[in-house]
Amino acid sequence: MRLVFAALAGGMFGAGLLVSGMVDTLKVQGWLDVFGAWDPTLAFVMGGAILPMAFAWRLAARRPRSWLGTAFPAPSSPEIGRELVAGSVLFGMGWALAGLCPGPALASLTFGGSGGLIFLFAMLLGMVITPALRRQLFSGTNFSGTNLGPDPDRTAQPNTGPRSRAISGPSSGTTRMDIRPLTSRYAVSPQIELADLAAIKAAGFTTVIDNRPDAEIPPALHATPMRATAEALGLTFINNPVISGGLTEANIAAQSAAAAASTGPVFAYCASGNRSSVVWALMNAAKLDADTLINTAARYGYTLEHLRGQLADRAAKS
Amino acid sequence: MINPDWLWGLAGGLMIGTAGALYLLINGRVMGASGIIGGLIDGSARRSWAERSTFIAALIAVPMALLPAFPGAATHLTGNIWVIAVAGLLVGIGTRLANGCTSGHGVCGISRLSPRGLLATVTFILAGALLLAVLRHALGWI
Numbered sequence: 001m002r003l004v005f006a007a008l009a010g011g012m013f014g015a016g017l018l019v020s021g022m023v024d025t026l027k028v029q030g031w032l033d034v035f036g037a038w039d040p041t042l043a044f045v046m047g048g049a050i051l052p053m054a055f056a057w058r059l060a061a062r063r064p065r066s067w068l069g070t071a072f073p074a075p076s077s078p079e080i081g082r083e084l085v086a087g088s089v090l091f092g093m094g095w096a097l098a099g100l101c102p103g104p105a106l107a108s109l110t111f112g113g114s115g116g117l118i119f120l121f122a123m124l125l126g127m128v129i130t131p132a133l134r135r136q137l138f139s140g141t142n143f144s145g146t147n148l149g150p151d152p153d154r155t156a157q158p159n160t161g162p163r164s165r166a167i168s169g170p171s172s173g174t175t176r177m178d179i180r181p182l183t184s185r186y187a188v189s190p191q192i193e194l195a196d197l198a199a200i201k202a203a204g205f206t207t208v209i210d211n212r213p214d215a216e217i218p219p220a221l222h223a224t225p226m227r228a229t230a231e232a233l234g235l236t237f238i239n240n241p242v243i244s245g246g247l248t249e250a251n252i253a254a255q256s257a258a259a260a261a262s263t264g265p266v267f268a269y270c271a272s273g274n275r276s277s278v279v280w281a282l283m284n285a286a287k288l289d290a291d292t293l294i295n296t297a298a299r300y301g302y303t304l305e306h307l308r309g310q311l312a313d314r315a316a317k318s
Numbered sequence: 319m320i321n322p323d324w325l326w327g328l329a330g331g332l333m334i335g336t337a338g339a340l341y342l343l344i345n346g347r348v349m350g351a352s353g354i355i356g357g358l359i360d361g362s363a364r365r366s367w368a369e370r371s372t373f374i375a376a377l378i379a380v381p382m383a384l385l386p387a388f389p390g391a392a393t394h395l396t397g398n399i400w401v402i403a404v405a406g407l408l409v410g411i412g413t414r415l416a417n418g419c420t421s422g423h424g425v426c427g428i429s430r431l432s433p434r435g436l437l438a439t440v441t442f443i444l445a446g447a448l449l450l451a452v453l454r455h456a457l458g459w460i
Contacts, residue, residue, distance in 0.1 A: 005344045006369045010376030012337035013349065013421070018381040018388055020330020021323060026394045032446040035455045041327040046424060048331020049338065053429035056339030066346025073348050080437060087416025088423070088438040092445030094408025097401055097453075100393070101420045102413060103351035105406075106374060108393045110382035115395040119406040126410020127352075127359040133411060316365045317346055318357070 002068055014107040020045040023108040025099025032096045071313040075249050081260065083134065179203065180273055180300040182280055186259060186266045188273035188300070191221065194229045201233045206264030209255060211276045213241035236262065242275040247282075256283040277302040285314035338425055345369065350422020351377075352413035360414075412442075 021027045022045055030039025060072045095101050098119055105112075105120050112119075177196050181187040187205070191212065200208060208230050214222040223239040230237035238258040242251050259266050268276035281293040281304050290311040297304045338349040347369075354370045385391060396402060413419040416438050418427065423442075427435015453459045 002345055002369055003372045005340060006372040007376040009337045009341035009345070009349060010373035011380035012333050012340070013351075013373075014377040014380040015384055016330040016333030016335075016337060018330070018384055018391055019333060020327045021391075022327075022330065023381065023391060024394055025396070027323070029450065032443065032450045033454065034447050035451050039323075041321075041323050044324045044327035045331035045334065046428075048328040048333075049335035049425040050331075050429040052332060052335035052339045053342070053425055056342045057430040060342055063343075066342070067344045068346065070346030072342070072346050080434060083415045084417065084434055084438055085441055087412045087414070088441035089412070089445040090408045091412025091416055091419060092442030093449045094405040094410075094412055095420070095442060096446030096450045097408065098395060098405030100395065100405065101351070101409060102355060103377070103419070103421050104393075105409075106351065106355070106377045107381045109378050111385055111391065112393040112395060115397065115399065115402050116393060118399055118402045119395070119409075122403045122406025123410035124355070124359060126407040126412075127356050127414050128410075130356075130411050130414035131360060134415060312365075318366070 005068070013103065016049070017104050017107040020048075023104045023112075028099040028101075028104075029096065070317050071310070073317055074314070075253055086137075178273075179267070181265075182277065182296055182300065184265065185262075186268065186280055188276040188280065188302075189267065189269040190272050191217065192269050193221065194225060197226070197229050197233055197235065200267050201235055203267075204265055205235065205267040207236040207238060207258060207262035207266045209238045209240055209258055209266060209268040209276070211240055211242045211251075211255075211268055211270040211279065213243055216271065240279075242270065242279060244271075244275065247275070247278060252279055252283050255279045259283070272302075273300070274302050278304060278307065281307055281311060282314065285311045286318035289315065334421070334425065335429075338421070338429075341373075342426075348422060348426050350418050350426060352409075352419040353417065353422050356414050416442075 017023050021041060027039055027041050030037060031042035033039075060066075063072075065071055091101075100108075100116075100119055102123065105116065105123060108116055109120060177189060177192060177199060179187050179189050179200075192200070197208065208226075210223050210226055219225075223237075223241075227237040227239065236258075238254070240251055240254045240258065255268070268280070270276050277297045277300070281297060284293060290308050293311060294304045294308065341347050341349040347366075354373055358367060358370050358374075409419070413422075416423070418435070418438055420439075420442075423432075423435040423438035428439055
């Protein structure tokens with residue numbers, strides 16, 4: 001059934017590209033050629049395509065799942081990264097040079113002659129080398145906060161080392177933190193105290209995420225004093241309160257964006273570290289398989305078995 | 319007088335949007351050409367390879383089948399294979415880095431008012447227009 005509708009959508013997409021004239025590179029270049037014989041046809045195509053899609057997104061927002069039971073794509077990430085801009089600049093240049101983008105390149109494959117084949121081959125080659133290129137160019141950023149494209153290359157592998165790192169609390173020596181590094185880039189922990197932040201900084205973390213709603217804890221541990229202390233130490237502090245049993249897509253998107261924006265390892269805490277682990281598993285569902293995610297969390301004492309269905313859904317939509 | 323090309327564009331656009339709407343509402347997926355191909359290329363689509371392959375097969379086969387009804391259809395692609403190769407490489411790399419192309423960011427992104435989709439679309443149109451202005455009008459190369 002899924003394949004029937006994939007064929008229907010793909011076929012209608014192809015027919016639409018043919019009917020609209022978007023397989024004609026002169027029309028596309030005409031749209032981009034603002035100083036020449038400018039051709040506005042592409043704007044009509046985009047407008048025509050956006051109308052039914054906008055209607056579809058509104059329908060999707062009111063339904064829990066797609067008709068075939070897959071979860072809908074996660075809300076668009078607010079993260080604007082260098083890759084988005086740099087990639088779009090490169091794409092725009094290639095698009096203008098030949099007048100082809102991926103959809104029309106495929107739709108015109110059977111009548112585009114050898115040039116069309118060369119274009120497709122070069123495009124596929126570009127796609128093949130992109131992960132390596134990305135590592136070269138953007139090695140500073142690790143988690144991809146985007147929802148559209150999973151990228152296993154950039155995901156830090158789950159740690160297989162010791163169960164956790166216990167770090168003595170600074171100065172007072174009374175608190176003992178329990179840092180549980182799920183990956184080399186993301187650790188979770190039970191509730192911390194203000195005095196722990198210096199040790200977190202010293203351990204190399206650059207971003208601290210508070211996943212615990214203020215309502216659960218005494219005022220001294222609220223997000224405001226935590227933020228003040230963390231930021232005074234030069235840490236990035238993100239308040240992303242997760243209500244126990246009431247995790248939202250916005251929570252996942254915010255956590256993912258914070259991890260993507262972090263220049264170094266991320267330290268996330270809640271009451272026990274469980275919620276911070278759940279969010280981690282869900283935001284990485286497209287990159288790591290459910291077993292890896294569940295087993296990694298289990299090594300640190302968090303049971304995520306109940307998420308297996310959700311993880312599979314999120315992975316399937318990627 | 320409305321240029322008939324614009325009406326064909328609007329009609330084709332509605333078909334593209336309807337295809338994207340079906341793919342979203344029924345299959346629960348974003349119809350982005352570069353993402354659908356790219357996922358097959360980099361192996362990140364372990365579970366959905368059949369769905370993606372079917373989509374691509376239909377995307378290639380249906381225009382082929384309809385071609386007799388559109389005798390004027392042609393790509394008018396440049397004959398310079400170096401331009402084509404460089405363009406293809408840029409499109410491949412750019413769409414994977416940016417995680418989307420005209421269909422993913424342009425159609426699907428803008429229609430949900432995604433900031434990423436809007437920014438990507440504005441960026442690739444500006445970059446393309448600028449390059450064409452330089453190459454065609456300032457340098458006279460293409």
